[in-house]
Amino acid sequence: KRFYQSVSISQGEGGFEINLDHRKLKTPQAKLFTVPSEALAIAVATEWDSQKDTIKFYTMHLTTLCNTALDNPTQRNKKQLIRAAVKFLETDTVCYRVEEPPALAELQKNEWDPVVAWAEKRYNVTIGSSTSILGPNIPASTKDTFVSHLASYNMWALQGIEFVITQLKSLILSMSLIDRHITVEKAVLLSRLEEEYQIRRWGNVEWAHDYDLCELRARTAAGTLFVHLCSESSTVKHKLLQD
């Protein structure tokens, strides 16, 4: 099903475009596929070039994210995206604690408390955690802080942020990742803490556990890279060499 020989990048009016042979790539809604960042375009081109005989769209996470940003199929504006993202705080994984088994509760405390503490310090907010079925009680001021912080990101980056939050099921882990406080592998581990605990107890099932793990890692990594590439402004400052 791979119908093209070569993949290349070109610069158009709206940004960078992907060429499959001499055809310009389009989104599912038939819009011209343009991205604001050259590095992102290169990464997308690499996804297309990595396809062998058949095109496996489920492996092309960056392409999918770009398509979502360009088409906006859920028709959400910036405010709605931010609201969806911050709403996740109410059911944030790292705030939602168990009481038993005690080993798991302890593990959650040891692994998740530091991240919550980091977020509270970094954003100067109160978050806390809860073992109640209703989840933590997040003060309105905390939500407001995150709303205004997220407003500083552009629409593309926000699509990426919302995607990462949905994958990790946690706003706090996502911000920790986007602020480069933890790596993708660590974020995924913390997101799957209970699974990892159960795996350690009952054993690993490769075709299920590793499969899910790799998929979550791939998606989260793609989302994070997408956010950074869409919101960076790389300026190389040349330091003057001293004679």
Added chain:
Amino acid sequence: MAALGAPLRTLRALLRELRHAAGRSYRDSPAYRHVLSAFREHRVTSEKLCRAQQELHFQAATYLCLLRSVREHEALHREYHGRGERSPQEVAGLVGFRLPQQPGGKG
């Protein structure tokens, strides 16, 4: 800042992943060239805690994670989830039969 280890190690692993992804002409691929030039650009600095350098390293590590996870995920998919149905010939062969060759189909 996340615990990332040595940038050189990340770079080498990343280039290796790109080689897997691209095939024969990996050295000419835009991704390969971009990664190398980005690392070279940020090498010349006397500051140990250069922020741009750390940002680049984080980005490289994230991209490495992406390429690696996609490859592993695809391998798992192929091994466990991809085989699909067996053809009638294969099924017959499982129990030692061979399907008859009939030119016009069944009578």
